[in-house]
Amino acid sequence: MxxxxxxxxxxxxxxxxxxxxxxxxxxxxxxxxxxxxxxxxxxxxxxxxxxxxxxxxxxxxxxxxxxxxxxxxxxxxxxxxxxxxxxxxxxxxxxxxxxxxxxxxxxxxxxxxxxxxxxxxxxxxxxxxxxxxxxxxxxxxxxxxxxxxxxxxxxxxxxxxxxxxxxxxxxxxxxxxxxxxxxxxxxxxxxxxxxxxxxxxxxxxxxxxxxxxxxxxxxxxxxxxxxxxxxxxxxxxxxxxxxxxxxxxxDSVKDIGKNFCRRCMYCEPCPEGIPIYFIQELGDKAKVKVDEIKNMCKEIYARLKKDVEDCTDCGECEEKCPYQLPVREMLREKHKLLT
Ligand code: SF4
Ligand code: SF4
The missing domain is CATH 3.20.20.100 (NADP-dependent oxidoreductase domain)
Structure with a gap:
């Protein structure tokens, strides 16, 4: 190294x-x-x-x-x-x-x-x-x-x-x-x-x-x-x-744009205790084509104490996100990928 x-x-x-x-x-x-x-x-x-x-x-x-x-x-x-x-x-x-x-x-x-x-x-x-x-x-x-x-x-x-x-x-x-x-x-x-x-x-x-x-x-x-x-x-x-x-x-990043989670954690803490940035990260990792990584992400998600199903739709995370991301919608997408 x-x-x-x-x-x-x-x-x-x-x-x-x-x-x-x-x-x-x-x-x-x-x-x-x-x-x-x-x-x-x-x-x-x-x-x-x-x-x-x-x-x-x-x-x-x-x-x-x-x-x-x-x-x-x-x-x-x-x-x-x-x-x-x-x-x-x-x-x-x-x-x-x-x-x-x-x-x-x-x-x-x-x-x-x-x-x-x-x-x-x-x-x-x-x-x-x-x-x-x-x-x-x-x-x-x-x-x-x-x-x-x-x-x-x-x-x-x-x-x-x-x-x-x-x-x-x-x-x-x-x-x-x-x-x-x-x-x-x-x-x-x-x-x-x-x-x-x-x-x-x-x-x-x-x-x-x-x-x-x-x-x-x-x-x-x-x-x-x-x-x-x-x-x-x-x-x-x-x-x-x-x-x-x-x-x-x-070429690999040309479609990413600016609408992605930067894991800055400004949106946390979520009043329901949902680990927002971590779920965003896990969901992005699960998008890869390697089954080993995808399954590992799903297993980790399944072990979380709080997940997207606990979201009350309060919108606090979106108010705090400095990138004006549609956090709730993004979380719902990640949930689908991880279950
Ligand atoms: S909208 Fe959902 S994820 Fe966002 S802060 Fe409220 S409960 Fe947490
Ligand atoms: S959703 Fe927004 S505030 Fe939360 S970690 Fe991602 S970029 Fe940062």
Whole structure:
């Protein structure tokens, strides 16, 4: 697996890292095995979050005995110093570790949130202190608003990494601009949603296209051994796309448009407890022609405590979705695919 230096953190991370959202829906035993397999195959960068169900716990279990060969990144929506102190403490416990390599302020997408984080007694002040005390080694920021993230890394040099969604269907100018500024400031770049939440039908070409743009690491979610194997092969030789491959990738996404779920979670929580973004993702994964993946998605859906049948049609999710998606209609379609 090739490695790149994650900006000024100096950490040497695998170009393909492990995105921690999907494993929250796997049984503990399978999740532990999957994480262990990822480490054995050369993935050393693991990204999770307080908000990803029990993902932190599962990753902590999966890397048991292998902690020294792993770089652990997690995050929380901490905005105040008190929140940062308590969230880091909780993460250390859940990950079963003495220190976290990279702690990120999660999902900073509105200007007032950034102000709160940067203000006296804000989250950043606490994270700097926790870094001095050795509980965390580096500090990062994540979000879906590229211009706000750019402002954040310009306003303080405490953020050593920036994490944002980026792929061939979500490659707006402000994302290239953020990437350039991050490079100039030696801020490490971490790309989430490299497969646009599973809607890009050529996953390996997509990963290579992103790496070709000069990002430090991409973190696709993985729930199958086959996904780990394929991603590792790509990470071992992430060569730029040929013109034929680029045309193939562009052709594969030409009908996607902008009307798809980005897994940003703005629509949650649903008052009925329906895991909206997760069902969207599962439904998109189930569209593939591979029976193994389709059946796995159906099994996972069948195990959910709440599903689309619990929807009361309140419409709250559509009011909150920043992409103005017809969320209810999309969920009903996904339900059909998954049952
Ligand atoms: S419309 Fe359905 S899915 Fe959306 S918030 Fe209401 S109950 Fe939840
Ligand atoms: S439905 Fe909209 S708000 Fe919800 S995760 Fe998808 S894109 Fe985000």
């Amino acid at each position: 090739q490695k790149r230096i994650l900006g000024k953190t100096g950490l040497e991370v695998s170009v393909v890292g492990f995105g921690g959202i999907p494993i929250q829906k796997l049984p503990m035993r399978e999740a532990r095995r999957l994480v262990g397999e990822a480490v054995e195959r050369g993935i050393n960068f693991f990204d999770t979050a307080q908000g990803y169900g029990d993902s932190e716990v599962k990753i902590g279990e999966g890397i048991k005995g292998k902690r020294n060969s792993c770089i652990l990144a997690t995050k929380s929506p901490c905005r105040t110093a008190d929140e940062a102190f308590s969230h880091v403490k909780k993460a250390l416990k859940r990950l079963k570790t003495d220190f976290i390599d990279l702690y990120q302020v999660h999902h900073v997408s509105k200007p007032f949130e950034l102000e709160k984080v940067l203000s006296p007694k804000g989250a950043l002040e606490a994270l700097v202190r926790l870094k001095k005390e050795g509980m965390i080694r580096h500090i990062g920021i994540t979000g879906h608003n590229p211009s706000l993230l750019q402002e954040a890394i310009r306003r303080t040099d405490e953020f050593e990494t920036v994490q944002f969604p980026f792929n061939i269907v979500e490659s707006e100018k402000d994302k290239f601009s953020l990437l350039n500024v991050a490079k100039q400031l030696k801020v490490g770049s971490i790309v989430m949603k490299p497969l646009a939440g599973g809607v890009i039908p050529e996953p390996q070409l997509s990963l290579r296209w992103i790496l070709q743009q000069g990002v430090d690491t991409v973190i696709p979610g993985m729930i199958l051994s086959s996904e780990i194997k394929e991603n590792v092969i790509t990470g071992e030789r992430p060569h730029p796309l040929s013109s034929e491959e680029l045309s193939r990738l562009k």
